[in-house]
Amino acid sequence: MFGWQGKILKIDLSSKKYHILTPDISILQKYIGGKGLAGYYLKDYITLNWHDPDMPLILLTGPLVNTLSPTSGRMTVMSKSPLTGTIGDSSVGGSFGFSLKKAGFDGIIITGKSFNLCGIEINDDNIKFTDALSLKGLKTNEINNLIKNKGSTAVVGPAAENGVLFSNIVIDNHYFAGRNGLGLLFPSKGLKYITVKGTGKTKTYDKESLKKARQDIFRLTFASPVLMGELGISNFGTAALYDLIDNRRMMPTDNFRKTRFNNACLMNAYTYKKKFNPKKGGCLGCHILCKYITEDGLSIPEFETMSHFSALINNNNISVVMEANKICNEIGMDTISAGATIACYIEISNKKLSGSDITSLLKKIGYAKGIGNELGKGAFRFAESKGKPESAITVKKMELPAYDPRGALGMALAYATSTRGGCHLRSYPISHEILRKPVSTDRFTFKGKARIIKIQEDLNAIIDSLTACKFIFFAASLEEFSKVYTSVTGIESSAQDLLKAGERIYYNEKIMNSLNGFTKKDDDLPSCFFKYPGTSGNNIDIPPIRRTEFIKTLENYYKIRGIDINGMPTKEKARELELE
Amino acid sequence: MKKLIEKYNDKLFNHGLTEKDAPLIGTLDAEIIWNKTNKTTNILEKLFKTLNINSIIFSEPAEPYRTIIEYLTKTSNEVIYPEDCETRTFLHELPCTKDFNIQTIANILKERKSLIIPGHGIITFGTVSPEQAFVTFSSVCFAIYVKFFSDYLEHKKHKIISNEEKKTFNKVASMINPYPVFSFSLMQGPFNKKKVYKAMDEAGKIIVKSRLVDSYFGNISYLIDNIIYISQTGSSLDELSGYIDPCPIDNSSCAGITASSELSAHKQIYLDTENRAILHGHPKFSVILSMDCDQRDICKYKNQCHIKCPYGRFVNDIPIVPGEVGTGPYGLYKTMPPAIKGKRGVIVYGHGVFTACKKDFNEAFKNLLSIEKMCKQEYFRRTNI
Ligand SMILES: [Zn+2]
Numbered sequence: 001m002f003g004w005q006g007k008i009l010k011i012d013l014s015s016k017k018y019h020i021l022t023p024d025i026s027i028l029q030k031y032i033g034g035k036g037l038a039g040y041y042l043k044d045y046i047t048l049n050w051h052d053p054d055m056p057l058i059l060l061t062g063p064l065v066n067t068l069s070p071t072s073g074r075m076t077v078m079s080k081s082p083l084t085g086t087i088g089d090s091s092v093g094g095s096f097g098f099s100l101k102k103a104g105f106d107g108i109i110i111t112g113k114s115f116n117l118c119g120i121e122i123n124d125d126n127i128k129f130t131d132a133l134s135l136k137g138l139k140t141n142e143i144n145n146l147i148k149n150k151g152s153t154a155v156v157g158p159a160a161e162n163g164v165l166f167s168n169i170v171i172d173n174h175y176f177a178g179r180n181g182l183g184l185l186f187p188s189k190g191l192k193y194i195t196v197k198g199t200g201k202t203k204t205y206d207k208e209s210l211k212k213a214r215q216d217i218f219r220l221t222f223a224s225p226v227l228m229g230e231l232g233i234s235n236f237g238t239a240a241l242y243d244l245i246d247n248r249r250m251m252p253t254d255n256f257r258k259t260r261f262n263n264a265c266l267m268n269a270y271t272y273k274k275k276f277n278p279k280k281g282g283c284l285g286c287h288i289l290c291k292y293i294t295e296d297g298l299s300i301p302e303f304e305t306m307s308h309f310s311a312l313i314n315n316n317n318i319s320v321v322m323e324a325n326k327i328c329n330e331i332g333m334d335t336i337s338a339g340a341t342i343a344c345y346i347e348i349s350n351k352k353l354s355g356s357d358i359t360s361l362l363k364k365i366g367y368a369k370g371i372g373n374e375l376g377k378g379a380f381r382f383a384e385s386k387g388k389p390e391s392a393i394t395v396k397k398m399e400l401p402a403y404d405p406r407g408a409l410g411m412a413l414a415y416a417t418s419t420r421g422g423c424h425l426r427s428y429p430i431s432h433e434i435l436r437k438p439v440s441t442d443r444f445t446f447k448g449k450a451r452i453i454k455i456q457e458d459l460n461a462i463i464d465s466l467t468a469c470k471f472i473f474f475a476a477s478l479e480e481f482s483k484v485y486t487s488v489t490g491i492e493s494s495a496q497d498l499l500k501a502g503e504r505i506y507y508n509e510k511i512m513n514s515l516n517g518f519t520k521k522d523d524d525l526p527s528c529f530f531k532y533p534g535t536s537g538n539n540i541d542i543p544p545i546r547r548t549e550f551i552k553t554l555e556n557y558y559k560i561r562g563i564d565i566n567g568m569p570t571k572e573k574a575r576e577l578e579l580e
Numbered sequence: 581m582k583k584l585i586e587k588y589n590d591k592l593f594n595h596g597l598t599e600k601d602a603p604l605i606g607t608l609d610a611e612i613i614w615n616k617t618n619k620t621t622n623i624l625e626k627l628f629k630t631l632n633i634n635s636i637i638f639s640e641p642a643e644p645y646r647t648i649i650e651y652l653t654k655t656s657n658e659v660i661y662p663e664d665c666e667t668r669t670f671l672h673e674l675p676c677t678k679d680f681n682i683q684t685i686a687n688i689l690k691e692r693k694s695l696i697i698p699g700h701g702i703i704t705f706g707t708v709s710p711e712q713a714f715v716t717f718s719s720v721c722f723a724i725y726v727k728f729f730s731d732y733l734e735h736k737k738h739k740i741i742s743n744e745e746k747k748t749f750n751k752v753a754s755m756i757n758p759y760p761v762f763s764f765s766l767m768q769g770p771f772n773k774k775k776v777y778k779a780m781d782e783a784g785k786i787i788v789k790s791r792l793v794d795s796y797f798g799n800i801s802y803l804i805d806n807i808i809y810i811s812q813t814g815s816s817l818d819e820l821s822g823y824i825d826p827c828p829i830d831n832s833s834c835a836g837i838t839a840s841s842e843l844s845a846h847k848q849i850y851l852d853t854e855n856r857a858i859l860h861g862h863p864k865f866s867v868i869l870s871m872d873c874d875q876r877d878i879c880k881y882k883n884q885c886h887i888k889c890p891y892g893r894f895v896n897d898i899p900i901v902p903g904e905v906g907t908g909p910y911g912l913y914k915t916m917p918p919a920i921k922g923k924r925g926v927i928v929y930g931h932g933v934f935t936a937c938k939k940d941f942n943e944a945f946k947n948l949l950s951i952e953k954m955c956k957q958e959y960f961r962r963t964n965i
Contacts, residue, residue: 216672218908219669219904219905219908220669220670221908222904222905222906222907222908222909222911223669223841223904223905223906223908224813224841224906225813225837225838225839225840225841225843225906226813226837226838228906228907228908229837229839229841229843229844229906229907230827230831230843230844230847230907231827231831231833231834231835231836231837231839231843232837235831236834239834240834240837241834241837242834243833243834243835243837244834244835244837244838246835247835265833268832268833268834269834270831270832270833270834432708432709434838435837435838436812436813436814436815436838437813437814438707438708438712439706439708439709439711439712439715439814440709440711440814441708441709447581447609448581448584448607448609448634448709449609450609450610451608451609451610451634452634452707452708452709455632455633455634455707455708456708458632479672479691479692479693480672482691494690494691495690495691496630496631496632496689496690496691497690499632500632503632556609556610559610560609560610
């Protein structure tokens with residue numbers, strides 16, 4: 001077999017036994033890998049509780065991982081989301097996916113529950129279960145230091161142990177499978193860490209044509225200002241977006257009550273670079289390298305984190321942003337949700353928080369102390385419990401990231417239709433509405449957006465299945481990546497064939513959500529975006545979103561997606577996509 | 581969407597790419613909208629069902645593109661390989677079919693952004709906006725034009741011109757519109773922060789109107805107080821209003837992350853010279869001539885001319901440098917800025933022309949136009965040998 005290893009390690013932690021699944025090539029072709037294949041394995045269990053021992057925790061790579069394909073170091077983690085109750089997944093970088101492939105596996109599926117806290121150590125085909133009791137309560141960086149000689153690492157920190165609903169899985173100390181609270185799946189299975197190391201290779205069908213396709217993609221990325229330009233993410237990390245989002249007056253400020261943060265120009269990517277002098281790094285198999293790490297081993301925050309730990313909670317001190325980011329990473333919790341939940345708390349409690357208030361509150365959340373215990377359940381549950389649901393800026397109980405939907409109406413729709421709750425990455429309309437790729441669209445109209453959002457959701461679904469990086473698609477397209485896919489696997493394919501697989505993969509997620517009772521009423525935005533304007537000025541008007549247009553566009557989206565008027569998947573469409 | 585359809589219908593005509601109202605343009609959100617319906621739209625509608633796309637342009641191109649297409653598709657097999665760098669970077673290859681059959685069309689468009697069907701026209705599509713379809717259409721026309729004239733010159737030198745090629749060449753050459761005479765003045769510089777936007781908008785419009793840029797467009801910038809005002813990536817030079825990014829030269833703001841992919845090249849010119857205004861277009865004969873090299877058959881960098889040409893070539897006083905779009909290891913930002921010092925402009929191999937000057941866009945535009953005129957003249961001199 002080329003591309004895939006054709007082997008998935010299925011581990012039952014109750015019995016500490018494992019066996020190897022060998023999916024048929026027809027299944028691999030249909031679901032590709034990563035998110036798609038994980039969805040295939042998750043579907044039968046999706047109505048269970050997330051903490052049910054039978055609920056699978058799935059880590060899956062795709063056929064491109066550990067080959068010469070550009071940005072081939074990624075992996076998907078999937079299960080049911082403790083935070084949202086939807087399918088929960090996260091695409092994560094680092095070297096874990098690479099190492100898994102080297103060890104001879106496309107992925108791992110973990111079920112059961114270990115009686116004692118344990119670790120899993122994979123060394124080629126040697127699988128070892130260890131006692132991890134001594135690691136209980138340790139921070140992610142501390143654990144990582146103890147086990148990093150065993151290969152690539154996946155660990156959870158105190159946040160997961162203490163039930164924070166937005167806890168992360170931390171890969172290789174600097175990469176985060178975040179957003180959906182999948183970190184909680186580790187303790188629910190009695191698991192503290194996984195390490196993986198391997199010495200094998202992934203076979204490529206046609207090396208020469210892969211090299212050519214790779215060259216074509218490289219050329220495109222170098223021609224992309226967003227990726228490789230002077231001001232692009234290769235030079236500044238995703239922090240580069242901070243100035244632009246400020247400039248477009250769509251930076252969520254004061255819990256989304258404003259869309260402009262007065263101090264933004266003093267807290268931009270350039271300031272971090274000057275002050276902390278970080279070195280550039282990134283995922284294995286990537287040439288863009290958008291990760292910046294200081295000499296002391298601290299990550300420069302990603303754009304979302306920078307924005308939510310400054311504008312959203314009205315903090316003017318970049319050292320506090322660095323510290324907040326560090327705490328979240330070490331305790332193992334999602335920075336977007338943490339920032340947004342604190343913003344919600346500030347609004348409800350009507351308090352102004354100092355820098356030290358912010359950092360101490362984060363620690364309280366991670367260790368479930370005092371008010372932190374309530375906040376660790378996320379903004380939605382906290383606001384509900386205080387009788388102020390309108391203060392939670394969430395979709396399907398997940399906190400929104402740092403693009404105010406009033407400043408990009410495609411984003412408004414995409415937040416609502418995302419299968420994992422308020423997420424910017426499912427369709428990433430910022431690409432065309434703000435970054436002009438592949439071409440620019442009018443950010444203040446819903447016209448045409450329903451179909452665009454649907455197509456881009458399919459696109460990102462396939463990217464997370466291959467598994468490649470979404471960023472490279474600012475420059476390249478499936479036209480080039482289908483050549484990569486064919487060169488690696490030997491399977492004839494085209495851009496549109498892959499997009500069709502993406503449609504199937506995404507529809508499968510819609511079906512899973514519907515099985516858990518999600519309907520049209522869940523595909524909605526917080527009411528404030530329809531009631532209040534953003535912060536207009538500098539010739540940019542940020543009015544409230546017109547609800548009638550939003551609803552009309554959502555209904556158009558359903559029609560295009562093959563979903564009925566109540567937001568439910570249909571048998572006909574499922575059949576058409578071979579999901580029956 | 582209706583408005584966008586009208587816009588690109590007009591643009592195709594105004595850019596000389598199609599006859600007036602010849603194109604069929606369709607977009608799909610929840611419903612399909614066409615600018616007009618007929619038998620062909622009924623057929624093309626099936627493409628929307630088969631492909632995950634949101635817009636289609638289908639049109640016979642205007643002359644001389646039509647004659648060129650007929651000739652090239654007769655002489656090439658199923659694929660035309662573009663010679664110029666930008667089309668190669670973005671489109672890779674130009675598939676053709678003689679078969680106006682929906683299944684054949686769909687199968688090809690599943691893989692590539694365009695399809696040429698001689699006798700029928702060119703089909704292009706977008707997944708996000710009809711703008712993609714328009715840009716691809718423009719690129720295809722540019723690429724086949726450059727390829728036709730390049731091939732002819734090459735064949736002429738090797739004395740392998742067929743009668744048909746000669747006939748086609750004469751016909752096509754007779755259809756080339758003369759370049760305009762620059763007998764007016766653009767806004768006078770130096771500009772302040774208020775006036776610069778208008779001045780750039782004006783200069784952009786004149787470049788497009790003079791047909792000095794097609795395909796994936798050019799770029800344009802102006803320097804005031806260590807801030808580079810530069811057109812955004814993928815912006816149409818004739819629609820710059822609202823699409824200019826101010827970029828501090830010390831990179832102290834990343835708001836210009838959407839700036840042209842040639843920001844680094846422009847910046848280097850400003851750092852190295854006294855210039856304040858830069859224009860970059862893709863005038864066709866400059867591109868064609870830049871690829872005409874006597875050393876080609878014996879050069880050890882054959883087939884890598886666009887990144888490694890070692891000869892330091894010239895068209896009269898204008899240097900030709902290798903270099904790719906953007907900031908890669910062979911980026912033109914390394915080769916072009918040193919070459920422009922003390923020159924009227926520089927031609928980047930198979931790509932386009934950069935001109936720079938000190939005060940405003942008058943001289944830069946004049947130079948862009950005169951370099952292209954010179955290259956055209958030189959081309960016809962070389963083909964007459
Ligand atoms: Zn150019």
